[in-house]
Amino acid sequence: xxxxxxxxxxxxxxxxxxxxxxxxxxxxxxxxxxxxxxxxxxxxxxxxxxxxxxxxxxxxxxxxxxxxxxxxxxxxxxxxxxxxxxxxxxxxxxxxxxxxxxxxxxxxxxxxxxxxxxxxxxxxxxxxxxxxxxxxxxxxxxxxxxxxxxxxxxxxxxxxxxxxxxxxxxxxxxxxxxxxxxxxxxxxxxxxxxxxxxxxxxxxxxxxxxxxxxxxxxxxxxxxxxxxxxxxxxxxxxxxxxxxxxxxxxxxxxxxxxxxxxxxxxxxxxxxxxxxxxxxxxxxxxxxxxxxxxxxxxxxxxxxxxxxxxxxxxxxxxxxxxxxxxx
Amino acid sequence: xxxxxxxxxxxxxxxxxxxxxxxxxxxxxxxxxxxxxxxxxxxxxxxxxxxxxxxxxxxxxxxxxxxxxxxxxxxxxxxxxxxxxxxxxxxxxxxxxxxxxxxxxxxxxxxxxxxxxxxxxxxxxxxxxxxxxxxxxxxxxxxxxxxxxxxxxxxxxxxxxxxxxxxxxxxxxxxxxxxxxxxxxxxxxxxxxxxxxxxxxxxxxxxxxxxxxxxxxxxxxxxxxxxxxxxxxxxxxxxxxxxxxxxxxxxxxxxxxxxxxxxxxxxxxxxxxxxxxxxxxxxxxxxxxxxxxxxxxxxxxxxxxxxxxxxxxxxxxxxxxxxxxxx
Numbered sequence: 001x002x003x004x005x006x007x008x009x010x011x012x013x014x015x016x017x018x019x020x021x022x023x024x025x026x027x028x029x030x031x032x033x034x035x036x037x038x039x040x041x042x043x044x045x046x047x048x049x050x051x052x053x054x055x056x057x058x059x060x061x062x063x064x065x066x067x068x069x070x071x072x073x074x075x076x077x078x079x080x081x082x083x084x085x086x087x088x089x090x091x092x093x094x095x096x097x098x099x100x101x102x103x104x105x106x107x108x109x110x111x112x113x114x115x116x117x118x119x120x121x122x123x124x125x126x127x128x129x130x131x132x133x134x135x136x137x138x139x140x141x142x143x144x145x146x147x148x149x150x151x152x153x154x155x156x157x158x159x160x161x162x163x164x165x166x167x168x169x170x171x172x173x174x175x176x177x178x179x180x181x182x183x184x185x186x187x188x189x190x191x192x193x194x195x196x197x198x199x200x201x202x203x204x205x206x207x208x209x210x211x212x213x214x215x216x217x218x219x220x221x222x223x224x225x226x227x228x229x230x231x232x233x234x235x236x237x238x239x240x241x242x243x244x245x246x247x248x249x250x251x252x253x254x255x256x257x258x259x260x261x262x263x264x265x266x267x268x269x270x271x272x273x274x275x276x277x278x279x280x281x282x283x284x285x286x287x288x289x290x291x292x293x294x295x296x297x298x299x300x301x302x303x304x305x306x307x308x309x310x311x312x313x314x315x316x317x318x319x320x321x322x323x324x325x326x327x
Numbered sequence: 328x329x330x331x332x333x334x335x336x337x338x339x340x341x342x343x344x345x346x347x348x349x350x351x352x353x354x355x356x357x358x359x360x361x362x363x364x365x366x367x368x369x370x371x372x373x374x375x376x377x378x379x380x381x382x383x384x385x386x387x388x389x390x391x392x393x394x395x396x397x398x399x400x401x402x403x404x405x406x407x408x409x410x411x412x413x414x415x416x417x418x419x420x421x422x423x424x425x426x427x428x429x430x431x432x433x434x435x436x437x438x439x440x441x442x443x444x445x446x447x448x449x450x451x452x453x454x455x456x457x458x459x460x461x462x463x464x465x466x467x468x469x470x471x472x473x474x475x476x477x478x479x480x481x482x483x484x485x486x487x488x489x490x491x492x493x494x495x496x497x498x499x500x501x502x503x504x505x506x507x508x509x510x511x512x513x514x515x516x517x518x519x520x521x522x523x524x525x526x527x528x529x530x531x532x533x534x535x536x537x538x539x540x541x542x543x544x545x546x547x548x549x550x551x552x553x554x555x556x557x558x559x560x561x562x563x564x565x566x567x568x569x570x571x572x573x574x575x576x577x578x579x580x581x582x583x584x585x586x587x588x589x590x591x592x593x594x595x596x597x598x599x600x601x602x603x604x605x606x607x608x609x610x611x612x613x614x615x616x617x618x619x620x621x622x623x624x625x626x627x628x629x630x631x632x633x634x635x636x637x638x639x640x641x642x643x644x645x646x647x648x649x650x651x652x653x654x
Contacts, residue, residue: 178618292485
């Protein structure tokens with residue numbers, strides 16, 4: 001029986017994978033385009049190829065692979081190995097477990113949510129190593145999150161814990177896609193930043209963001225455009241981004257006032273690119289709102305360390321711990 | 328050696344005490360005025376008399392008392408038995424442990440924070456019995472809170488967890504005494520309700536709240552006046568109270584979206600009096616803001632069951648568990 005596991009983060013645009021040995025050491029990592037428009041069968045084929053390529057590069061064989069765990073951007077039924085619904089992929093009721101397993105000599109295949117595996121990755125291998133309490137905030141097209149309590153991912157009574165992006169920060173704020181007003185996600189996600197940038201440009205403010213977006217030929221604002229516009233000192237992006245940082249600062253303060261964790265990690269594409277330059281102002285704003293001012297610096301507010309490898313590493317960690325529980 | 332413990336909730340106006348046996352059964356409860364204006368020595372004497380009276384009524388003697396635990400409205404140094412600072416009592420550096428102990432034949436004396444002991448009381452003996460995850464929100468002159476995770480009070484890295492009343496719900500809201508704007512406490516505490524009631528009356532709205540307050544001859548709005556004004560259909564109180572319920576509803580939704588606990592208990596004077604009639608609208612407002620709509624009713628949002636005995640019972644529970652850890 002094999003001893004290796006592969007963790008895959010299945011995103012809407014790309015998939016990131018890591019091959020991990022029994023000591024938690026990454027033997028290799030690799031990226032691939034997802035191309036969801038080609039349909040599930042093609043995506044699953046590409047996942048299988050990605051896995052085989054990782055094994056081959058590490059000098060391993062199909063028989064060495066004990067399990068694969070996939071972080072999916074949506075809802076999964078792990079017991080049946082089915083992706084219930086993943087809007088970013090256009091998937092509904094896809095039997096990912098069985099189909100990927102069949103292409104890889106039938107290792108065990110586990111499914112979980114992409115944000116959860118990212119939080120677990122940072123906890124097991126990144127900034128949260130060794131902590132009992134951690135909060136992860138992943139700022140992307142939405143804002144996802146996860147909570148580690150007592151050294152383990154806190155699922156909550158209904159499995160609904162960690163929806164930090166839907167904490168309401170302003171009852172008069174913009175409408176969120178969840179239906180409420182002023183959720184963190186509606187104030188500070190990349191989608192909200194794009195909305196506010198377009199709004200200011202529509203109102204006549206000068207900005208080169210739209211030109212940058214056109215050059216990239218992508219329909220939506222990307223983290224790389226955010227990064228470049230900030231580096232250029234684009235006045236609209238600078239202003240809008242600052243507002244988003246303020247909202248995230250309030251969110252972090254709320255989380256700290258409630259939970260007082262050892263570490264709050266800010267992840268997602270923008271945090272991966274901007275790192276400390278994104279997080280430093282968030283930290284200052286958050287700290288100014290702590291009720292308990294004592295030992296303010298003890299609660300670490302930090303950018304993701306593993307970046308886009310947090311989720312595949314977390315998926316590999318889940319594969320390992322599920323194998324342990326149920327060999 | 329004795330087997331009984333006494334838990335005391337030391338409030339600014341009254342003290343509530345419970346005598347509890349080794350099975351967690353309350354053998355008796357009793358109330359006394361605090362009269363902090365008479366000074367610490369007098370208050371401590373009254374606490375000793377209250378304890379002796381409880382013992383006598385239960386047919387027990389001083390030697391049967393193994394420990395006393397006191398919930399203090401402020402900061403305590405339990406190791407030294409000293410109340411560091413309790414503004415409501417006007418106390419600073421009071422050696423409560425030694426002085427109360429000396430008057431009671433030197434049982435062990437433990438100190439803790441009043442909100443914490445209240446949360447623990449509801450968890451050990453009230454609505455939270457048997458749960459692993461609970462959140463307590465105590466609405467009084469301020470808004471205090473506490474979190475139970477994994478069956479135990481979650482203290483947080485700096486011992487600062489549970490400050491739910493200082494989660495920011497509106498960046499443009501009224502200034503809180505903590506310095507921030509729009510904390511739950513600044514929107515929905517009894518103090519905030521009084522501020523908003525006075526403000527509407529100043530602006531010419533008709534209300535009999537001030538007359539009721541005068542009749543009571545107490546400088547501040549009390550829970551009993553809130554109750555009577557609502558029962559009378561006073562338009563100002565009805566409007567202001569509804570706004571406070573909305574804010575608490577948002578607070579509960581934020582807590583549930585983040586932590587997804589088994590139960591959220593609403594306590595404090597107003598919840599003790601109004602019970603379900605205060606909590607029902609809060610529940611509806613909170614549930615409308617959950618991200619995860621599945622099994623909405625599973626997360627119980629309920630008024631305090633133990634009312635003003637939550638804190639003394641929780642204090643007794645703490646005495647018992649500290650004795651176990653360190654006999």
